[in-house]
Amino acid sequence: MQPQWFKAAALTDQQRSVQLQSSRRVSKKTLAPLSLFSLVAFSMTPAYAANSSIEQVTIYQGLASVTRALPISGSGEQTLVFSCLSPYLDKDSLSVQAANGVNVGEVSIETLSGEHAAQCQYQGDANVQQQQATLADINAELEAVRLAKAYLQNLTKVTQINTDSTLANNARAIETQAASINKRILDIQQRQARAQETLNQLMAGSATSTRNSVTQVSVRTASRIPSSIKLHYQVRGAGWEPTYQARLNTTTEQLNITASAIIAQQTGENWLNVPLTLSSVNPNQNTSGRLPNVERLSLYEEDQRRLAKSTQPMMEAAPVIVSARDSYGDAALAPTGAPLPSFTVSSQNKNGIIEYKLPQRVSIPSDGRHVRTVIDEQSGNSKLWIRSTPSVETAGYWYASAPFLTPAWVDGSLQLYRDGNYIGQSRYRYQTLKEQGIGFGIDSNTIVKQITDEDKQGDKGAFNRTQTLTKTQAYQFTNQHNRNIRLQVLGSEPVSRDDDLKVTVTHTPPVTERDWNDNQGMVAWEFELPSKQSKVIKSTSQVSYPASKKLAIN
Incomplete structure (x- = not known):
């Protein structure tokens, strides 16, 4: 299911004319007070309401690139609106791509606050929406029962009682109905209280972060046939980092290393069920190399000091990632029925830039929670030895080689397990581990x-x-x-x-x-x-x- 909280409106010239004629026929006496959302909807009267779907999210270190799409319905001139976007959107990064035959006019960028931001608050959280609908049904049921109670009360006031027997019979019937209605009201109120408490808990821990403002992008288009446009932009507040688990069996000399990606974002947008790619690029690094320093020589008296030379730190190399293998075993071991989905991550090396493409759609809410997914797993025979540096410490440590290590693995935390026991944490650095091996703790024997x-x-x-x-x-x-x-x-x-x-x-x-x-x-x-x-x-x-x-x- 695509997110439901990115609304779009389109309006043709002909529809504006129909809207204007219709609005002139409306009597001022029939107009009721309208909310801000109602005013916006009334003034534009969209011919249709479409959802802005996320076609791709690529996460780098510190920011993400997002691609959204909106359909163009009908023909003629229309204005498409991408609303409820992140307040941290980089306005300079905006670009619009349209299919052939679609003319794109001006692009308007607005920052909206107040009620507009409130309307975006919990839209898109399926659990909140479902609980809100449940609470609305309970409220409607309670109102109906209260209406029945009021009707019964009014009925007893206007009904004429002629005989003692009729009075007794009616009294008993009214008492029975009143007792039944009062019990229903009590039951419904208890359900209402529980539903409200559940809703409060969901909203307190909702996937949507609190936003005081949102960004809205309007794109003016002209098309002769139904089509679509795409909106590309960068947004800060997202990132991912690799983490590794190394498991060594000292009896079989088998070593297994699992690489995972920990993803989190606080962009102000909820990414629900979206295609996701992780890139090894660090956009915060330098984009061009430095020019060489030119030495300018001159002579000084012997007692004068030389000018100090300044040195610049070396630029860190852009991290890269490896591809993952299938996490499922022998297909014959799988249960019968429909084939299980594969979560094998594929990778592509684009001249030193490694892209991890997740095969499944992923939901990453904008509340900073960590979403973890396995991106690679490698195992094989390892060479084991005990290493000691006695001049530093009179002890021996387990070490293992990993022939399958590659420079494509990015630096990250490394959890170490030896013979099924967690022994500590180290740092995954390819060059160091390749030269010195992976340490697996002290050997007491x-x-x-x-x-x-x-x-x-x-x-x-x-x-x-x-x-x-x-x-x-x-x-x-x-x-x-x-x-x-x-x-x-x-x-x-x-x-x-x-x-x-x-x-x-x-x-x-x-x-x-x-x-x-x-x-x-x-x-x-x-x-x-x-x-x-x-x-x-x-x-x-x-x-x-x-x-x-x-x-x-x-």
Whole structure:
């Protein structure tokens, strides 16, 4: 069902003439006081009332693009009205598109308040409308019963009673009818109270947010045949963000990641049962690159300070999204009957801009509530290991690789589950997770203990004295699992930035990788550690430099 709260009116020249002649025949004595809505309807006398339907909503970060359509009925010159639009509508973004054979004239944009905004308040909330209709039926029923009671009261006053027997019979009949009517009135009043309370609750939590003003757009058209026009505009107050759930099974080494989109909007418009697309574009970012700085050289006295150079922060890359796979399993497992709807989200890459198109229509009320929908789900075999950085913390952590990670996944929050237990929250960043893996919490069955921590300092040479600093560290790793584990130990070695500063490092056993993940000075050991066994890693570094100088670290 399309929204019912965007009304349109069209009026031809011939209809205006008929309206004028009809209005002249109306006697002033018959005119009753009219509300503002009635005055508007009376002055225009639309030949038909059409609904402005939403054909597409595309949500970006911080705003949305909306496309609405209105039918053109009949032929000739007409004015179509898109009413009850968002007060936050970007007027500069308005554009009108018409089919061939339709001429478009001026476009009028108005901001309406007061009763106009009140009329838009709860129109379009199906639950509120239904409850209002229910309450109206109850009120009508109550009024009818009260009318019957009043008739009965008047009847007893004017009826002539001739005999005692007739009086007794009539009295009993009147009492029976009065008792029945009074009971009906009481029952209806109780239903009325319950219906009113339900309506109040619905309106308090209605999908429509309170608005003090609305936008109305009028489009002047001319057409020889029935057709339609479309209105495009941007509106602020809408956005979406990705969120992820990673579930790791350490026994089967299976990893599953579900990507969802959390959508919310407070535009002042209710989007009920609308086609929806999520775009990775951030319209708030820069739209063009900066020009290079030109160095202008000149000479200064030696004691003058150089002018400081200003640097600009790097522009964040536009986020992108991946496509989703079918969330249904084997079709043979589905119940018999009509096929179930598929909620598989499709995606399209438009030169770096990823669009997520939801297959089903979605309702997103304008009250800021979060609407969540799954946009992707990937799973596969993962490589598991225990990582320890003993110089920072004497502990081991579970890590898993995810071969199916892609740079198309946008940064977002990451909920972590290991063996069915929620262990905490991290951040989904593709580059970091691709290089370092996904951490799944501390492993209490890997015991890390420091067994050596020595620092020695001394001098060498008689004339050209050299200062030396020797540091030795050793750690023991014990596997208390009932199975072998793959252990990765991260360490570091000093990096010299001075030709007079010499560094020698010895690792036992030798390291597996230097400059781990292109990080200068980081080293890594990787090995299998059998169940219930231990292994010791030892590193010794010696730094030598002229005694006339002082050592600065970092």
